[in-house]
Amino acid sequence: MPVPEHLEFFIDPNRCIGCQACVQACAECDTHRGYSMIQLDYIARSESPQTVPIVCMHCESPTCAEVCPADAVKRTEDGVVQSARKPRCIACNNCVLACPFGVPKMETPMELMMKCDMCYDRTSVGKKPMCASVCPSQALFYGARDQIERQRPRSRPIHRFLFGRQIIVTKVHLMVPFESPVAPMDVIAAFRETVIGHVFGPNFSAETMVGGGK
Amino acid sequence: MSLQIPDDRTPDGKPESEQPQWRRDFPIDWPEDNYISRRDFTRFLVLTSFAFAVGQTWILAMGSMGRGEDRQGRELVASVDDIPEGGAKTFTIKGTKEPFLLVRMSENTFVAYGQKCTHLSCPLIPQPEMGRLYCPCHEGAFDLQTGHPMMGPPRRPLPRVRLEISGNKVYATGVEDHRL
Numbered sequence: 001m002p003v004p005e006h007l008e009f010f011i012d013p014n015r016c017i018g019c020q021a022c023v024q025a026c027a028e029c030d031t032h033r034g035y036s037m038i039q040l041d042y043i044a045r046s047e048s049p050q051t052v053p054i055v056c057m058h059c060e061s062p063t064c065a066e067v068c069p070a071d072a073v074k075r076t077e078d079g080v081v082q083s084a085r086k087p088r089c090i091a092c093n094n095c096v097l098a099c100p101f102g103v104p105k106m107e108t109p110m111e112l113m114m115k116c117d118m119c120y121d122r123t124s125v126g127k128k129p130m131c132a133s134v135c136p137s138q139a140l141f142y143g144a145r146d147q148i149e150r151q152r153p154r155s156r157p158i159h160r161f162l163f164g165r166q167i168i169v170t171k172v173h174l175m176v177p178f179e180s181p182v183a184p185m186d187v188i189a190a191f192r193e194t195v196i197g198h199v200f201g202p203n204f205s206a207e208t209m210v211g212g213g214k
Numbered sequence: 215m216s217l218q219i220p221d222d223r224t225p226d227g228k229p230e231s232e233q234p235q236w237r238r239d240f241p242i243d244w245p246e247d248n249y250i251s252r253r254d255f256t257r258f259l260v261l262t263s264f265a266f267a268v269g270q271t272w273i274l275a276m277g278s279m280g281r282g283e284d285r286q287g288r289e290l291v292a293s294v295d296d297i298p299e300g301g302a303k304t305f306t307i308k309g310t311k312e313p314f315l316l317v318r319m320s321e322n323t324f325v326a327y328g329q330k331c332t333h334l335s336c337p338l339i340p341q342p343e344m345g346r347l348y349c350p351c352h353e354g355a356f357d358l359q360t361g362h363p364m365m366g367p368p369r370r371p372l373p374r375v376r377l378e379i380s381g382n383k384v385y386a387t388g389v390e391d392h393r394l
């Protein structure tokens with residue numbers, strides 16, 4: 001059964017409070033019990049407590065699968081990129097290095113790449129992913145688009161990102177301030193920004209968003 | 215025919231027909247990947263069964279070609295004095311590369327057989343004192359009198375060389391080959 005089309009995943013790093021609930025909940029999942037597929041990244045640890053949960057964005061053209069020499073990374077018909085297929089994965093780490101979002105994890109003892117599959121066992125039967133079901137601030141939100149638009153009128157979901165010359169369209173959406181430009185978010189440029197101290201206002205650009213929020 | 219890849223699912227947005235061949239051979243999406251594997255599997259089945267069929271026909275053809283064929287003509291193999299009683303000598307017959315084995319069983323009895331074991335073609339070791347030709351590979355043995363298998367895996371008798379002794383010379387006059 002495919003993941004229902006009207007239910008989508010939205011990440012809103014602004015709301016992340018760094019509680020690690022998603023990380024723990026992820027490790028509870030039956031398909032990879034004890035291994036969390038989420039990591040909670042600090043954006044600039046010396047300057048801010050701001051964190052952002054890293055879950056798979058499920059690209060339309062997944063770089064991890066593009067670079068896989070063993071043809072092991074596959075996506076199901078509903079656009080969910082799955083963990084590497086065990087009989088094929090050769091633990092070469094290409095996907096880990098190539099993913100622009102840093103999602104795939106190499107489980108070296110298992111010689112297997114494992115990654116966030118949006119809790120396929122749950123979402124494919126209409127439930128929320130583990131992380132979204134526990135996130136207290138709903139920085140990880142799984143639900144209908146009109147619902148999140150209603151609840152977060154000051155934000156806007158984007159799903160186009162620019163990494164160098166590569167434009168990545170993702171299935172999972174990132175919530176950015178409503179005023180930010182509609183162009184794909186230039187992630188590389190954001191690395192060069194100073195992270196803290198931007199004025200949140202009409203001039204706010206998507207780049208500063210990834211750089212550290214308000 | 216493979217399933218159509220939607221254009222927004224290719225990295226450069228170009229349609230499937232403009233994508234390199236490998237991208238069509240190794241699709242990222244599960245349903246297409248399964249489709250390709252199924253097609254490959256079918257191709258594998260068809261090709262291997264075809265190869266088996268050809269192989270069997272070839273074996274059959276080779277077998278019927280050699281069956282019951284007798285080579286004629288007289289050819290000098292050795293002189294009687296060359297071989298002591300219980301001794302043996304390998305030889306070949308003109309026009310073939312097959313090795314043969316000539317054994318002097320007693321003063322006046324000579325026998326000659328092909329030296330290739332009929333199991334998997336290991337060279338046989340003559341053991342006239344035990345009345346057999348022994349194959350060390352899988353412990354096979356052939357009766358020295360008749361060339362029929364006595365033990366081990368071989369099932370078919372050895373090709374036997376007809377001999378003719380005139381004066382001091384041993385001649386081969388033909389091979390009785392009962393392959394297959």
Ligand code: FES
Binds near residue numbers: 351368
């Ligand atoms: S090859 Fe002679 S017994 Fe197998």
